[in-house]
Structures are given as structure tokens and as C-alpha cells.
Amino acid sequence: GQQLNQSPQSMFIQEGEDVSMNCTSSSIFNTWLWYKQDPGEGPVLLIALYKAGELTSNGRLTAQFGITRKDSFLNISASIPSDVGIYFCAGRPSGNTPLVFGKGTRLSVIA
Amino acid sequence: DAGITQSPRHKVTETGTPVTLRCHQTENHRYMYWYRQDPGHGLRLIHYSYGVKDTDKGEVSDGYSVSRSKTEDFLLTLESATSSQTSVYFCAISGALTSSYEQYFGPGTRLTVT
Numbered sequence: 059g060q061q062l063n064q065s066p067q068s069m070f071i072q073e074g075e076d077v078s079m080n081c082t083s084s085s086i087f088n089t090w091l092w093y094k095q096d097p098g099e100g101p102v103l104l105i106a107l108y109k110a111g112e113l114t115s116n117g118r119l120t121a122q123f124g125i126t127r128k129d130s131f132l133n134i135s136a137s138i139p140s141d142v143g144i145y146f147c148a149g150r151p152s153g154n155t156p157l158v159f160g161k162g163t164r165l166s167v168i169a
Numbered sequence: 170d171a172g173i174t175q176s177p178r179h180k181v182t183e184t185g186t187p188v189t190l191r192c193h194q195t196e197n198h199r200y201m202y203w204y205r206q207d208p209g210h211g212l213r214l215i216h217y218s219y220g221v222k223d224t225d226k227g228e229v230s231d232g233y234s235v236s237r238s239k240t241e242d243f244l245l246t247l248e249s250a251t252s253s254q255t256s257v258y259f260c261a262i263s264g265a266l267t268s269s270y271e272q273y274f275g276p277g278t279r280l281t282v283t
Contacts, residue, residue: 091272093274099276103272103273154200154263159212161210
């Protein structure tokens with residue numbers, strides 16, 4: 059089946075630093091979604107992308123839909139302690155077909 | 170708040186017993202999904218529904234069944250629970266009129282099979 063390669067698997071950064079993570083696939087996706095999951099809770103939708111090349115921001119978060127439609131990127135600027143958590147990318151091949159999920163990037167922020 | 174609740178939130182059961190988890194939504198979304206989340210495996214799709222009484226299998230459907238008799242409820246049943254089904258189960262919804270392709274998750278149910 060389709061797979062998403064999400065990297066890095068984990069990151070340790072200093073508070074105030076910028077963060078970048080990405081997802082790549084061998085298949086084309088029509089929708090990319092980025093989620094954050096806190097311990098003991100369900101994933102929360104951060105950003106949704108629908109067009110190749112689209113760049114969308116949500117506060118300090120910026121995500122991009124890759125021009126090839128096979129990748130997506132998430133950047134977090136000026137990280138703060140509450141950014142700690144697991145970030146998941148997810149791609150939807152077409153329509154409302156089920157999402158394909160990456161395995162997550164675990165972010166730790168050192169104050 | 171996407172209007173999704175899951176019940177129970179925690180459950181401990183014995184091997185061989187039947188278990189039913191409930192997902193309830195108040196948003197009138199067409200699609201509903203059940204996932205399990207395990208360390209090292211991320212989120213894996215068990216079953217999903219694209220309408221009342223319309224369901225399909227996901228990548229890890231063995232040992233699970235689902236039912237959707239009305240738009241707002243999606244039930245996941247473990248007919249005879251096994252220890253390998255110890256996991257955190259998440260329900261998700263998508264297909265709203267104004268945000269058709271966005272998918273929202275419930276708070277999760279932690280199931281332990283002893």
C-alpha cells in the first residue's frame with residue numbers, strides 16, 4: 059500500500075529555534091494534512107493543504123504542499139515549550155479516500 | 170472542538186470477551202473512521218464508513234467489526250478480544266459540507282486486554 063516517509067523521527071531543539079520536518083511519498087496526493095498530538099489526546103488538525111505549491115500559515119506554523127504533489131513540509135518558527143508533542147503528516151490520494159499517515163516526528167523543546 | 174465523543178475512554182477486559190467501542194458525532198459528517206495507535210506503528214486504519222450502513226475495511230481489520238445504523242454513531246466491536254488488541258483506539262470524522270476533506274479525531278479510548 060501507499061506509504062509516507064516522515065522525517066526526522068525525533069528532534070531535540072532549544073526554545074526559540076525554528077523547526078522543519080517533512081513527508082515524502084512515491085505516490086501523488088491531492089490533500090496534505092498536518093496534525094499535532096499531545097500525550098493522552100487525539101491528534102489535532104493544524105493545517106490542511108489542497109493545491110500543489112500552496113503555502114499556508116497558522117500562527118507560527120507554516121506548511122507547504124510540494125509542487126510534485128509527492129511531498130509536504132511543516133515549519134515551526136521560534137519554538138516554545140508547548141510545541142512539544144508528536145507531529146503527523148497525512149496524505150489523501152483522492153476525494154475522500156482514507157488518509158495515509160506518516161509515523162510522526164516527536165518534538166522536544168529544551169528551555 | 171469537532172463534536173466527537175468516544176466511550177468508554179478507558180476499558181480493561183479479559184481475553185475472549187466481546188468489547189464494543191462507541192463513537193458519536195454531532196457534526197453530521199458523512200465519513201467516520203476507526204484507527205488504532207501503537208508504538209512504532211503510528212495510526213493504522215481498522216474500518217471506515219462512508220454513509221449509514223456503508224462500511225469498508227482498512228489495513229488492520231481482522232478481528233474487528235463495525236456498524237453504523239445512524240449518521241451520528243459508529244460502533245467498533247471486538248468479537249473476542251485478544252492481548253494483541255490492547256491499544257489506543259481513535260475515531261475520526263470527515264466530509265462536512267464546508268470542510269469536506271479535513272479529518273478530525275476524537276479523544277481516544279485506551280483498551281487493555283488482560
